[in-house]
Amino acid sequence: xxxxxxxxxxxxxxxxxxxxxxxxxxxxxxxxxxxxxxxxxxxxxxxxxxxxxxxxxxxxxxxxxxxxxxxxxxxxxxxxxxxxxxxxxxxxxxxxxxxxxxxxxxxxxxxxxxxxxxxxxxxxxxxxxxxxxxxxxxxxxxxxxxxxxxxxxxxxxxxxxxxxxxxxxxxxxxxxxxxxxxxxxxxxxxxxxxxxxxxxxxxxxxxxxxxxxxxxxxxxxxxxxxxxxxxxxxxxxxxxxxxxxxxxxxxxxxxxxxxxxxxxxxxxxxxxxxxxxxxxxxxxxxxxxxxxxxxxxxxxxxxxxxxxxxxxxxxxxxxxxxxxxxxxxxxxxxxxxxxxxxxxxxxxxxxxxxxxxxxxxxxxxxxxxxxxxxxxxxxxxxxxxxxxxxxxxxxxxxxxxxxxxxxxxxxxxxxxxxxxxxxxxxxxxxxxxxxxxxxxxxxxxxxxxxxxxxxxxxxxxxxxxxxxxxxxxxxxxxxxxxxxxxxxx
Numbered sequence: 001x002x003x004x005x006x007x008x009x010x011x012x013x014x015x016x017x018x019x020x021x022x023x024x025x026x027x028x029x030x031x032x033x034x035x036x037x038x039x040x041x042x043x044x045x046x047x048x049x050x051x052x053x054x055x056x057x058x059x060x061x062x063x064x065x066x067x068x069x070x071x072x073x074x075x076x077x078x079x080x081x082x083x084x085x086x087x088x089x090x091x092x093x094x095x096x097x098x099x100x101x102x103x104x105x106x107x108x109x110x111x112x113x114x115x116x117x118x119x120x121x122x123x124x125x126x127x128x129x130x131x132x133x134x135x136x137x138x139x140x141x142x143x144x145x146x147x148x149x150x151x152x153x154x155x156x157x158x159x160x161x162x163x164x165x166x167x168x169x170x171x172x173x174x175x176x177x178x179x180x181x182x183x184x185x186x187x188x189x190x191x192x193x194x195x196x197x198x199x200x201x202x203x204x205x206x207x208x209x210x211x212x213x214x215x216x217x218x219x220x221x222x223x224x225x226x227x228x229x230x231x232x233x234x235x236x237x238x239x240x241x242x243x244x245x246x247x248x249x250x251x252x253x254x255x256x257x258x259x260x261x262x263x264x265x266x267x268x269x270x271x272x273x274x275x276x277x278x279x280x281x282x283x284x285x286x287x288x289x290x291x292x293x294x295x296x297x298x299x300x301x302x303x304x305x306x307x308x309x310x311x312x313x314x315x316x317x318x319x320x321x322x323x324x325x326x327x328x329x330x331x332x333x334x335x336x337x338x339x340x341x342x343x344x345x346x347x348x349x350x351x352x353x354x355x356x357x358x359x360x361x362x363x364x365x366x367x368x369x370x371x372x373x374x375x376x377x378x379x380x381x382x383x384x385x386x387x388x389x390x391x392x393x394x395x396x397x398x399x400x401x402x403x404x405x406x407x408x409x410x411x412x413x414x415x416x417x418x419x420x421x422x423x424x425x426x427x428x429x430x431x432x433x434x435x436x437x438x439x440x441x442x443x444x445x446x447x448x449x450x451x452x453x454x455x456x457x458x459x460x461x462x463x464x465x466x467x468x469x470x471x472x473x474x475x476x477x478x479x480x481x482x483x484x485x486x487x488x489x
Contacts, residue, residue: 023400026393030055043321046309047383053302054387057343058141058394060298062404064291066090067138068436069129072462077470079253081281086288087441088242090296094445095238097300099229102446106307108341112433112443113210114450122457123464125428125435130465132156132421133414136345136435139422140388144395149410149418154349156422157429161350162357164199164430165369171198179205189333193366199430200368207433213449223447233447241452246282254281299343299445306341318383319375330355330377332365338374338384344438346429348384351376369430428461 030051037044060066064086071083101107112118129135132153134142139157142150175198183194183205194200216223216232223229258277259269267273283289315321318339319331331337338347354364354376365371379385399405410418425435432439432454440458443451 019400019403019405022405023397026397026400030390030393041325043313043324046306046313046318046321047381047386049302049305049309050383050387051390053298053305053343054390055394055397056298057137057295057387058144058391058396059398060291060295061137061141061391062144062395062398063402064285064288064295066141066288066291066295068135068440068458069133069138069462072126072459073130073466075249075253076463076466081249081253082285082288084249085246085282085284086292088246088292089282089289090292090299091441091445092238092242093293093296094299094441095234095296095447097297098303098446099234101300101304101307102224102233103226103229104304105224106304107446108303108307108310109442109446109448111212111214111446111448112439112450113207114213114448114453115207115210116453117207117210118432118439118450118453119457119460121428121430121432121439122454122459123428123461124457125425125432125439125454126458126461126463127465128421128424128426128428128461129436130421130462130469131424132418136349136425136429137391137437140345140391141395144392145399146396146405146407147410148408149414152410152415152418153422153425156419157346157426158349158353160423160426161346161430162353162364164427165350165354166197166362166364166367167199168197172196172201174198175201175205181205182209188368188372191333191366192368192371194368197367202431203368215447215449218449229447237447237449238444247278250278250281254278296445299442303342310341321383322377322381325381327378327381330358330365330375332371332373332375334373336373336375337377337382340384340438342442343387344384344434344442345388346426346435346438347374348382348388350374350426350430351382352379352385355379432457 034044034048034051038048065083066086067083068087071087074080074082075084098107098109102109129138132139132149134150134153136157139150139153143154179201180195183201183203186194186204186208188194188204192200194204214223214228214233215237216225216228219228219232219236221228221232223233255274255277258280259273262269262273262277310316313321317336319334319336322328322331322337323335338344338351340347351370351374354370355378357364358376365376370376396405429435429439434440434443434454436458439454440451444455445451
């Protein structure tokens with residue numbers, strides 16, 4: 001479905017003058033936050049590291065128009081593989097840097113349980129991201145461009161997750177007895193209620209019982225060994241699947257058109273033509289390819305830097321940082337907060353809404369999701385929140401520099417789709433323990449097999465979503481054509 005936004009801005013100045021000044025102002029604000037907080041306490045540099053990597057992610061995403069929703073929509077609707085190619089480039093580059101980080105013992109990554117739940121979660125998430133017109137990360141960077149429809153998506157994802165994390169009652173009836181029994185058998189802290197709340201029973205009673213699978217382990221290698229990291233996780237876990245996926249995309253969507261052009265130029269078909277066609281597809285958008293290159297490298301460096309800071313300060317989790325600076329409200333029962341050590345999106349979105357709910361009187365820290373590990377720290381001091389806010393800021397800076405920043409008010413229809421799509425993505429994120437970034441991009445790049453399972457569902461959900469919108473658009477057009485004679489009478 002084609003987006004229709006109302007432009008609330010005045011014409012910009014072709015990237016010069018005011019837009020550049022505004023970009024400098026936004027950058028200056030984040031710089032002032034970093035310098036000011038560090039002057040108050042050097043421990044704030046830990047939060048600033050998240051801030052500046054988020055800023056880089058935002059710039060890269062906006063520059064390359066990086067969005068998983070756009071990738072599958074363009075591919076399935078109009079046969080344009082540009083964004084899919086960019087995503088694969090970013091994944092391969094991230095995996096390469098992640099292997100170096102892992103092999104040096106500087107990785108904070110831990111694999112997620114792999115099972116059919118990952119596929120189902122990806123299916124729901126993929127369906128929702130097509131509805132909303134943007135994935136989790138894409139909605140953040142589009143918010144930085146001034147797109148208020150994208151901001152609604154972020155809000156919908158956030159609220160949905162916060163509610164699902166603590167809802168019980170009737171929803172408990174949907175939980176199999178085996179999940180209930182398994183959750184109670186885990187011996188979790190008494191302040192938690194793993195027998196009440198479908199999310200707790202789903203996590204403790206089902207997800208935690210699933211195996212964690214690294215591609216290195218499939219070859220009988222350790223994850224931290226050079227062979228395990230580069231042969232298992234990188235070559236087997238990323239390069240081969242990525243090349244296979246790109247080969248399928250080339251054969252189905254790009255090959256026919258390229259070979260026609262090749263023959264018109266009087267060249268003979270053969271292996272050389274196929275390689276040229278494949279390379280042409282990969283380089284169809286240099287802007288996207290460049291963004292993927294820098295995005296992949298930055299993601300790997302992010303992991304290295306965060307582990308380095310943990311070593312420097314002698315900590316395992318940002319909760320220790322928050323306690324040291326006097327911000328211990330909202331820590332989990334283990335004294336921790338969500339601190340992945342790498343790029344993530346949806347958990348911090350749930351946290352800030354959970355914090356608001358808690359301040360309004362909702363006792364929502366007795367569950368596993370918030371209470372056991374993640375907590376609900378003040379968003380002003382939550383390192384993961386700093387990352388998401390700065391991602392929006394980085395995207396705004398890049399948009400201003402390219403004269404692409406415009407305040408956009410969505411139509412009522414787009415607002416409805418944004419809320420619905422955000423709801424489905426919120427559900428998918430919690431079922432899959434992450435979004436297109438945390439559940440696919442990061443996991444896949446680090447050799448976690450669950451990432452490809454989530455991707456499988458993601459592709460299926462996106463395809464169904466695209467087909468739905470094709471039907472919806474045709475239905476609207478048919479109605480409009482049927483009403484036209486009546487309106488003209």
